[in-house]
Amino acid sequence: MRKIEHLGIAVRDLQKSNDLFKRLLGTAHYKTESVESEGVKTSFFQVGDTKIELLEATRTESPIAKFIEKKAEGIHHIAFDVEDIYTEMDRMKAEGFEILNDIPKEGADNKLVVFLHPKSTNGVLVELCQEKPKLH
Numbered sequence: 001m002r003k004i005e006h007l008g009i010a011v012r013d014l015q016k017s018n019d020l021f022k023r024l025l026g027t028a029h030y031k032t033e034s035v036e037s038e039g040v041k042t043s044f045f046q047v048g049d050t051k052i053e054l055l056e057a058t059r060t061e062s063p064i065a066k067f068i069e070k071k072a073e074g075i076h077h078i079a080f081d082v083e084d085i086y087t088e089m090d091r092m093k094a095e096g097f098e099i100l101n102d103i104p105k106e107g108a109d110n111k112l113v114v115f116l117h118p119k120s121t122n123g124v125l126v127e128l129c130q131e132k133p134k135l136h
């Protein structure tokens with residue numbers, strides 16, 4: 001793991017939370033992006049060498065909708081930046097962590113991502129992110 005890539009925060013209303021985090025952080029979000037496969041709309045704030053990712057559900061069966069319904073708005077996951085996601089997946093399996101997707105999937109912000117089940121990571125949903133190579 002190279003660094004914390006982002007902290008994912010589940011919110012009900014992305015626009016309202018964008019305004020709140022702009023006031024909190026003193027900087028506006030640098031992008032919004034929908035990831036239909038995850039049923040989320042996201043916005044990203046740069047904070048030093050890491051980011052805040054706000055996530056609003058775009059459909060009721062989205063993990064974000066379920067999380068907010070069951071718990072509340074708040075910290076949803078922690079994402080780590082990795083050099084090579086396949087190497088890290090092998091290491092996670094060898095260490096006995098439960099990987100939720102067999103192959104990396106499309107993430108936001110030009111990433112390949114996998115998730116580890118929170119029951120194997122002390123109750124914290126963990127996301128591994130690898131920057132996708134830039135096409136020239």
Ligand SMILES: CC[C@H](C(=O)O)C(=O)SCCNC(=O)CCNC(=O)[C@H](O)C(C)(C)COP(=O)(O)OP(=O)(O)OC[C@H]1O[C@@H](n2cnc3c(N)ncnc32)[C@H](O)[C@@H]1OP(=O)(O)O
Nearest residue numbers: 008035038063070076100106107108113115118123124125
């Ligand atoms: C990829 C785009 C973007 C990016 O950064 O690029 C994202 O980050 S998208 C983020 C949204 N997508 C995901 O979260 C995908 C991974 N999540 C899942 O597959 C599910 O949410 C899962 C498996 C973690 C839970 O789904 P399930 O249907 O099992 O929901 P339950 O409510 O029944 O939960 C079971 C159990 O897990 C606990 N739980 C659920 N979510 C979290 C969480 N975020 N953090 C910690 N714990 C969580 C939940 O409380 C249940 O525990 P229990 O003790 O059984 O009550």
Ligand SMILES: [Co+2]
Nearest residue numbers: 008053079127
């Ligand atoms: Co994320």
